[in-house]
Amino acid sequence: MTMKNFILQLLFVFLFSIAITNAQTQSICSGSPFATTISVEECNCIDLLTNNDYFVEGSEYDDPQIVGAQLAPGTVLTKVKNGNTFTITGRVLSSTCSNFSIIITEYCKFRHKTDGTTYTIQCRVFWSQPIYVTPNITQNNISLNGINSVLNCTRTLTYSVGSIPYCYDDFNSDLNCEWTLPSGWTGIPTGPNNRNINVTTSECTGGTVSVHITATTPCPINIIKQITVTRTPLTEGVVEIFGDRCLCNVTGGSFNLPEWVCGTITWSGPQGWTITPSTNGKSCTVVMPDGVGVTGELCATIVSCGTTLTKCATLKGKQALPTITSIDIDYGDFGDGSPIWEVLCPERRADIVVHTSSNGDMDCISYEVELPSELTHVSTWSTPSNNIGHLYVEQPSPQFTGFHCYNYRVRVVDKCGNHGDWFDSPYPICCKGYDQYPCSTLGQ
Numbered sequence: 001m002t003m004k005n006f007i008l009q010l011l012f013v014f015l016f017s018i019a020i021t022n023a024q025t026q027s028i029c030s031g032s033p034f035a036t037t038i039s040v041e042e043c044n045c046i047d048l049l050t051n052n053d054y055f056v057e058g059s060e061y062d063d064p065q066i067v068g069a070q071l072a073p074g075t076v077l078t079k080v081k082n083g084n085t086f087t088i089t090g091r092v093l094s095s096t097c098s099n100f101s102i103i104i105t106e107y108c109k110f111r112h113k114t115d116g117t118t119y120t121i122q123c124r125v126f127w128s129q130p131i132y133v134t135p136n137i138t139q140n141n142i143s144l145n146g147i148n149s150v151l152n153c154t155r156t157l158t159y160s161v162g163s164i165p166y167c168y169d170d171f172n173s174d175l176n177c178e179w180t181l182p183s184g185w186t187g188i189p190t191g192p193n194n195r196n197i198n199v200t201t202s203e204c205t206g207g208t209v210s211v212h213i214t215a216t217t218p219c220p221i222n223i224i225k226q227i228t229v230t231r232t233p234l235t236e237g238v239v240e241i242f243g244d245r246c247l248c249n250v251t252g253g254s255f256n257l258p259e260w261v262c263g264t265i266t267w268s269g270p271q272g273w274t275i276t277p278s279t280n281g282k283s284c285t286v287v288m289p290d291g292v293g294v295t296g297e298l299c300a301t302i303v304s305c306g307t308t309l310t311k312c313a314t315l316k317g318k319q320a321l322p323t324i325t326s327i328d329i330d331y332g333d334f335g336d337g338s339p340i341w342e343v344l345c346p347e348r349r350a351d352i353v354v355h356t357s358s359n360g361d362m363d364c365i366s367y368e369v370e371l372p373s374e375l376t377h378v379s380t381w382s383t384p385s386n387n388i389g390h391l392y393v394e395q396p397s398p399q400f401t402g403f404h405c406y407n408y409r410v411r412v413v414d415k416c417g418n419h420g421d422w423f424d425s426p427y428p429i430c431c432k433g434y435d436q437y438p439c440s441t442l443g444q
Contacts (some may be wrong), residue, residue, distance in 0.1 A: 007142065013444075020162065026129075026131050026132070027131070027132040027133075027134065027218060028092075028131060028132070028133055028134070028294075029133070029136055029218065029219035029220075030092070030093050030094045030095070030133055030134065030135045030136050030219075030377060031072055031091060031092075031093055031136060031179070032090070032091065033089065033090070033091050034089065034090065034091070034131055035046050035087060035088065035089045036087075036088050036102055036128040036129065036334065037085050037086065037087050037088070037128070038085070038086045038088065038102065038126050038127070039063075039084055039085050039126070040061070040085070040106065040126050040127050041084065041087065041124075041126075042059055042084075042106075043059050043106055043108055043123035043124055045059055045108035045109075045110075045123065048108050048121050048123065049110060051110075052114055052115055053114070054110040054111060054112055054113065054119075055111060055113055056107075056108065056109075057109045057110060057111045057118065058098070058108060058109055058112060059106055059108050059109065059123065060106070060107055060109060060120075061081075061086070061104050061105070061106050061107075061361040062104065062105045062107065062333045063077065063079070063103070063434050064077045064079050064086070064088045064091060064102050064103065064104050065103050065104075065105075066090075066100055066101075066102060066207060067080040067100060067101050067102075067103055068098060068099055068100030068101060068130075069092040069093065069094050069098065069100035070092060070093055070094075071090060071091070071092060071093070072090075072091035072092060072093050072305055073093075074233075075090060075091045076090065077089070077090040078090065079104070086104055086126075086335075088102045088104075089191070092133060094133045094134075095135050095141070095297065096134075096135060096165065096258070096444065097132075097133075097134060097135065097165045097166055097167035098133055099119065099130040099132055099133070099379060100129065100130070100131055100133060101127050101128050101129070101131065102127070102128040102131075103125055103126065103127050103128070104125075104126045104127075105122055105124070105125050106120050106122075106123045106124045106125075106126070107120040107121065107122055107123060107215050107345035108120060108123050114275050122393040124375060127341075132141050134167050134168075134218045134219050135165050135167075135219075136219055136221075137164065137165070137168070137213065137215075137219070137221045137223065138223070139223055139225075141161050141163060141383060142161065142162070142164065142213065142223065142225065143161070143162040143163050143225070143294055144158065144159065144160075144161060144162075144189060144209075144211060144225035144226065145160045145162045145415070146158060146159035146209065146227055147229070148227050148228060148229055148230065149229070149230050149231075149232055150201075150206075150229060150230075150231060150232070151231070151232055151233075151234060151238060151260035152171055152203065152204055152231050152232065152233055152262070152304055152305040152307070153203050153204075153234065153260050153261055153263070153304055153305070154201065154233055154260060155200055155201055155203065155260065156198070156199070156200060156201075157198075157199040157201060157229075158197070158199065159176055159179075159197050159199065159211070159227065160191070160195060160196040160197070161195040161196075161211055161213060161225070164193070164195060167218060168193070168215065168218070169192050169193070170218070172218065173193075173215060173217055173218055174215055174216055174217055175193045175213070175214070175215035175221065176193055176194060176213075176214055176215070177189070177193055177195045177211050177212070177213050178194070178212045178214070179194070179197050179209070179210070180208075180209075180210040180211075180212070180213050181197075181199060181207070181209060181210075182201075182202075182205060182206065182208060182209070182229070183205070183207065184201070184202035184205055184206020184357055185199055185200065185201045185202060185207070186199070186200050187199040187200070195328070196210075202413055203262045203263075203304070203305065204231060204304070204305035204306075205231065206228070206229040206230045206231045207228070207229060208228050208229070208310050208381070209226065209228075210224060210225070210226045210229045211224070211225050211226075212224050213225065214422075223369065230443065231305065232341060233305070233307040233309070234261070234302060234304065234307065235309065236309065236311055239257060239258065239261060239300075239302065239309065239311045240257070240258065240311075241255055241256075241257060241298065241300060241311055241312075241313040242255065242256050242257075242258075243255035243256065243313075244415070245313065245314065245315055245316060245364075246315075246316055246364035246414070246415050246416075247286065247287075247315055247316065247317050248317070248318065248415065248416035249287075249289065249290050249291065249294060249317040249318050249416075250287060250288070250289075250290050251287075251416070252285055252286050252287035252288065253284060253285070253286055253315075254283060254284070254285050254286075254312070255283060255284055255298060256278075256282055256283035256284075257282045257283070257300055257302075257311075258282075259282065261282060261302060261304070262304050262305075263302050263304025263305065264279035264281070264302075264303045264304070265277070265282060265300055265301070265302050265303075265304050266281070266300070266301045267281075267284045267298065267299070267300055267301075268284065268299050268301070269296055269297065269298045269299065269315075270296035271287070271296070272288075272289045273286060273287065273288055273296065273298075274286070274287040275298070280336055282332065284298075286298055286315065288315070288317040290318075291317070291318070292318050292319065292320055293317075293318075293319060293320060294315075294351045295314065295315065295316045295317065296314070296315060297313065297314055297315070298312065298315050299311065299312040299313075300312075300368075316364050318414070318416060318418065319364050319414065320358035320418075321365065321412045321413075321414065321418065321419070321420045322357055322358045322412055323356060323357040323358075323412075323420065324354055324355070324357075324410060324411070325353070325355050325356060325357050326355045326414060326421070327352060327353065327354055327423060327425045327426070327427075328352075328353040328355075329342075329350055329351070329352055329353070329425075329427060329429060330350065330351040330353060331343060331344055331348075331350050332348060332350065332351070334390075342430055343430050343431065343432050343438070343439070344375075344393075344395050344429060344430065344431045345395065345431075345432060345433075345434070345438075345439035346395050346396075346397060346398045346399075346400045346431075346433060346434055346439065347394070347395065347396065347397075347398055348394070348395060349374055349378060349392050349393065349394045350392070350393055350394075350429060351390050351391070351392055352369060352390070352392075352393060352408075352425075353388060353390055353393040354367055354388065354389040354390070354391065354410055354423075355388055356389070356412065357389075359382065363411070364414055365414050366389075366412075366413055366414075366415075367380055367389045367391055367410055367411070367412060367413065368382055368410065368411050368412075368413045368419065369391050369393065369408060369409070369410050370408060370422070371393060371406070371408050371429075372406040372408070373397055374395065374397070374400070374404070374431065375393050375406065375408075375429065375431075376393060376394045376395075376396050376405065377391060377392075377393055378392040378393060378394050379391075379392045380392075391410065393429070395431050398434065399433075400431065400432075400433040400434075401433035401434070401435050401436075401442050402432070402433055402435070402436065403430070403431070403432050403433075403436055404430070404431050405428040405429065405430040405431070406428055406429050406430075406431070407424070407425065407428050408425055408428070408429055409422045409423060409424045409425060410422070410423050410425070411423060
C-alpha cells in the first residue's frame with residue numbers, strides 16, 4: 001500500500017465516522033435497565049479497497065461499547081439487529097449526574113485472492129442519543145452533618161444533609177427532607193429540599209436528630225439518617241471571665257461571662273470588694289478598696305443542668321511602680337546580621353531597652369516615651385521577667401536627609417494614669433538619611 005493510498009484511506013474513514021441515530025433521549029436511574037436504538041448504513045467498502053490482490057468480503061459490526069459510564073457488575077450489553085437498526089439493552093452504574101452513549105463500529109473486511117488472508121478497516125462509528133443517568137441515594141453515600149456532643153447551655157445548632165447529587169435539585173425532582181427533633185427542641189428547615197435545619201435546643205437535654213429523605217423522581221428514595229446528641233458539663237476550659245484584670249481601685253471595672261452560659265450565677269470576691277451583679281447574673285461590676293498592691297480573685301459560681309462550676313480570675317488594683325535604672329538602644333542590623341552601629345536609617349526601627357529596679361506586672365504597667373516629631377513610637381512589650389521593657393521607634397520618612405541626633409526620655413505608667421518620674425536617656429537617638437553612609441547602602 002503506497003503512502004498516498006494510505007492517507008486517502010484515513011481521510012475516507014474520518015469523513016464517514018459519523019453518528020447516525022434515530023433513538024429518543026431518555027433518563028434512567030443508576031442500575032436500572034435501559035434500551036436504545038442505533039440506525040446504521042452499510043459502508044461502500046469497495047471505496048476503501050486499495051490493493052487489487054484483495055476483494056471485498058463484506059462488512060461487520062463489533063460489540064456495542066459504553067462511553068461515559070460503566071456496566072453494572074455481572075451484566076453485558078446485548079444487541080439485536082432488525083434491518084438497519086440495532087436495539088441495545090443493558091444496565092449501567094454511575095455515582096455522578098452524567099450522560100452516556102452507546103457506540104457501534106462498522107468494519108470492512110477484505111480477503112486475499114490467492115492465499116485467503118484477511119484484514120479489516122474501520123469504516124464508520126455510529127452513536128446512540130445521549131442517555132441521562134442519575135445516581136441513586138443510599139444509606140452509604142449520603143451523610144447527616146452536625147455535632148453529636150455539645151456543652152450544657154448551648155442553644156444553637158445546625159444540621160444538614162450532605163452529598164446529594166446536583167441533579168436532585170432539578171425542578172422536576174420531588175426530593176424532600178423531613179426533620180424530627182428531640183423534645184423541647186425547635187428548628188427551621190432551610191435550603192433546597194429542606195436539606196438544612198437551624199435548631200434551637202433546650203439548655204440541658206440531648207436526644208436524636210432524625211431526617212427522613214424521600215423522593216419519587218428522578219429516582220426513588222426512602223432513607224432515614226440520625227445523629228444522637230449528648231450533653232457535657234461546663235468546664236473551666238470553656239468558660240471565661242471577660243474584663244480588664246487591672247482595676248483603678250475606687251473606679252472599678254466590669255466583668256462578664258459568655259452570653260450562652262445558663263443557670264444560676266453567683267459572684268464573689270475578697271472582703272471589702274463591692275460586687276454588683278447584673279439582672280441575669282451573667283455580668284457584674286467590681287470596685288476594690290483604695291490602696292497600693294490590692295489583689296484578689298473574682299469568682300463566678302455557675303449551677304446549671306445539675307452541675308456546679310466555679311471559675312475565677314485574678315484582679316489587680318493600683319500597683320507600686322518600678323524605678324527605671326538604665327536605658328539602652330539597639331539599632332538592629334542590615335538584614336544579613338551585620339549591625340548598623342549607633343544610627344537609625346529611614347524606614348527602619350530601633351529598640352529602646354528599659355531596665356527597671358523590680359519586676360512590674362506588664363498587664364497593668366507599661367512605658368511611655370517622649371520623642372521628637374521626626375520619630376514614631378511603634379509598639380511596646382516586655383520580656384518574661386517583666387523587668388526589661390522594649391519600645392520600638394521608627395524613622396518613617398524616606399525623604400529624611402543629613403545626620404541628626406535627638407534626646408528622648410522614658411517613664412513608667414499604669415492604666416489608671418499614675419506614672420513615675422521621667423528618665424532621661426544618657427545617649428541620644430542618632431538618625432541618618434539615605435544620602436549618608438551606611439544608610440545609603442539601604443536606599444531605594
